[in-house]
Amino acid sequence: MNANNGINDESGKKVLIDVVGLRKVYGSKVVLDGVSEQIHEGERVVIIGPSGSGKSTFLRCLNCMEDPDGGKIIFNGDDIADMKVDINKHREKMGMVFQQFNLFNNKTVLQNITLAPVYLGKKRIRRAKIKNAFISVGNLFRKDKKTLLEVGDKSKVKADAEANAHRLLQRIGLDDRADEYPSRLSGGQKQRVAIVRALAMNPEVILFDEPTSALDPEMVGEVLELMKQLANEGMTMVVVTHEMGFAREVADRVFFMCDGNIAEKGTPEQIFKNPQNPRTKQFLDSIL
Amino acid sequence: MKKFFKKHWIDAIVIAAVAVFLYFGACSIYTKFRFAKKWNIFYDYFVVNHGYNKLVTGLKNTGIIAVSGLMIGIIIGTLIAVVKVIPPYKKITRYAQTVGNIYVAFFRGTPIVVQLLVGYYILLPLLSVNLPPVTACCLIFGLNSGAYISEIMRGGIKSVDPGQLEAARAVGLPFSVAMLKVVVPQAIKNILPTLGNEFIALIKETAVVGYVGAVDITKAFQDQGSNSYEYMIPYLVMALIYIVIVALIAAMIKLMERRLAKSERK
Ligand SMILES: Nc1ncnc2c1ncn2[C@@H]1O[C@H](COP(=O)(O)OP(=O)(O)OP(=O)(O)O)[C@@H](O)[C@H]1O
Numbered sequence A: 001m002n003a004n005n006g007i008n009d010e011s012g013k014k015v016l017i018d019v020v021g022l023r024k025v026y027g028s029k030v031v032l033d034g035v036s037e038q039i040h041e042g043e044r045v046v047i048i049g050p051s052g053s054g055k056s057t058f059l060r061c062l063n064c065m066e067d068p069d070g071g072k073i074i075f076n077g078d079d080i081a082d083m084k085v086d087i088n089k090h091r092e093k094m095g096m097v098f099q100q101f102n103l104f105n106n107k108t109v110l111q112n113i114t115l116a117p118v119y120l121g122k123k124r125i126r127r128a129k130i131k132n133a134f135i136s137v138g139n140l141f142r143k144d145k146k147t148l149l150e151v152g153d154k155s156k157v158k159a160d161a162e163a164n165a166h167r168l169l170q171r172i173g174l175d176d177r178a179d180e181y182p183s184r185l186s187g188g189q190k191q192r193v194a195i196v197r198a199l200a201m202n203p204e205v206i207l208f209d210e211p212t213s214a215l216d217p218e219m220v221g222e223v224l225e226l227m228k229q230l231a232n233e234g235m236t237m238v239v240v241t242h243e244m245g246f247a248r249e250v251a252d253r254v255f256f257m258c259d260g261n262i263a264e265k266g267t268p269e270q271i272f273k274n275p276q277n278p279r280t281k282q283f284l285d286s287i288l
Numbered sequence B: 001m002k003k004f005f006k007k008h009w010i011d012a013i014v015i016a017a018v019a020v021f022l023y024f025g026a027c028s029i030y031t032k033f034r035f036a037k038k039w040n041i042f043y044d045y046f047v048v049n050h051g052y053n054k055l056v057t058g059l060k061n062t063g064i065i066a067v068s069g070l071m072i073g074i075i076i077g078t079l080i081a082v083v084k085v086i087p088p089y090k091k092i093t094r095y096a097q098t099v100g101n102i103y104v105a106f107f108r109g110t111p112i113v114v115q116l117l118v119g120y121y122i123l124l125p126l127l128s129v130n131l132p133p134v135t136a137c138c139l140i141f142g143l144n145s146g147a148y149i150s151e152i153m154r155g156g157i158k159s160v161d162p163g164q165l166e167a168a169r170a171v172g173l174p175f176s177v178a179m180l181k182v183v184v185p186q187a188i189k190n191i192l193p194t195l196g197n198e199f200i201a202l203i204k205e206t207a208v209v210g211y212v213g214a215v216d217i218t219k220a221f222q223d224q225g226s227n228s229y230e231y232m233i234p235y236l237v238m239a240l241i242y243i244v245i246v247a248l249i250a251a252m253i254k255l256m257e258r259r260l261a262k263s264e265r266k
C-alpha cells in the first residue's frame, strides 16, 4: 500500500493531502522544517499555535500559495509542489478562505462567486472543441471513426453558474445582495460570501486561514456557524484559528505548531485536556 | 456676497491687477503691432477664404492621434506592466521582462520627434509599409505612450491589495486571467486621474506631427501663418485653443476624481 498515491493510509482512510518533508525558508529563517502529515478525506483539522510559528505558511503551502522550498505535497496523485504540475487544476479543488476575505472589489457578490466557474467552464468547452477538431481531422484517415467529445453550451455555463451562485447565496441568506459590490457588505457577510465562493468550485478540501480574526466580535458567530454546517456535511477542512471553542467542537484532530513543525497533534480531547508537550501546555495556559 | 469678498479679497486684488495689466498690455499691442490690420489679414484668410477648414482637419487629427495613441498605449502599457510583475520563475518570463525594459528605456530615452522621424522616414519604408501620416502618427504615439503608461500601470497594479490576486489564484484562475479580470480593472480605476494627465501630455506632444506631414492644430496655424505672412494672431489663437482643450480635459479629470472618491466612501 502506498499512501503517496493518495489512496489509503494504515488506518484505511483515504488520504486527500499527503505532506512529505515540507520545508519553507524565508531568507535565513526556517519557517517549516520538514513537516510530514496527512489530511484525510472528510477530516476536520484545526491548527493552533503561537504567532509566527508557521501556521499560515503551512496552510498556504498546501495549495502552493507559497512555493515550498523542499518536500512534497501530494494531492490527487500529483506532487503539486513540483513546478511542472498544472497548479490551477488542483487549486480548483482546494478552496481557500482568507483572514481579510479578499472578495474581488471590482465584482458584484454574484460575479465574485461565478467568475471562476464561468471562466473554467468556458475554457473546458474551448478545449473540447479544439480536441474535436483534431479528432474529426483524424477521422478522415481512420477506418473506425472516433466519437467526438461532448462540448456543452457556453451560454449554459453562465446560467448554470449563476443558478448555483443564487442557491449558495440563498443558503447564507444573502441572495438579495447578489448585485451589490463587496464594499457594501459587513465583515461577516463578506466572509460568508468568500466561503460560498470557495464552495462554488465543489472543492475537495477548504483551507481557512484565521477566517474570523478580522471580524468584529458580533460577527464571528455567523461565520463559525456556516463553517460548522460545512463540517457536518462532511467537507474536508483545514482551519487555522484562535477560536478554541470551535476547535473543541468541530475538530477531528488538532495540530499544535511550534518552531517550524507540528509539535503535538491529537484529538481535541487529548490536546486541550491532556497536552504532553510543555510548549503546548504553555501556549494553552497563555490563551485560556 | 460680503462674506465672499471677505474670504477672497486677495484673489480679487490679484485678478484686478492681472486685468489691468492685460488691458494696458492689449492696448499697447494694439497700437504698436497694428493689431487691426493683422486681425483683418487673419479674418480674411481664416473666414473669407475658408482657412478654417484646415483647422477643422487639424482638430480632428490631433484628437484622433491623441485618443488612439492613448488606447494603443493603454494596451501596450498594460501588457508590459503585467509582464513585469510576473514572478520570474521561468526563463521566458525573464526574457520578456528584459524586452519590456529595453522597450521602455528606448521610448523614454529618445524624443518623440526622433521616434516620428525614424519611424516614418526610415522604418516604415524599410518594411515597405505605406501608411498615411496620421495613421503612422497614431501608431508611433501609441508605442511611445505605451512606455510611459507601462510605468503608470505598474504603480497601479502595485496599489491593488495582493490579496486580490491571491484570492483569484486560489479559485484556480491562471495568473494572466487573474490579472486581467481582477487586478488590472482595479489598477486602472486607481490610475484614471494619472491616465488623464497622460492624455493631456499626449495632446500637447502631438504638436510635432507636422514633421512627418500630418496636419494637426499646430500645423494648421503654421500653414496659415506662412501663407498669409502674418503669424502673430494665428499663433495666439493656436495657444488659446490648446489651453481651452487642456482646461476642459483637466476639468473632466477633476470631476472624475471626485466621482471616484465618492464611490470609495460608500
Ligand atoms: N513573505 C515573508 N517574508 C519573510 N518572512 C515571512 C514571510 N511570511 C512569513 N514570514 C515569517 O515566517 C514566520 C511564520 O509566519 P506565519 O505567517 O506562517 O506565522 P503564523 O503562525 O501564521 O502567525 P500568526 O498567528 O501571526 O498569523 C514568521 O516569523 C514570519 O515573520
Ligand SMILES: [Mg+2]
Pocket: A055, A056, A057, A210
Ligand atoms: Mg497567520
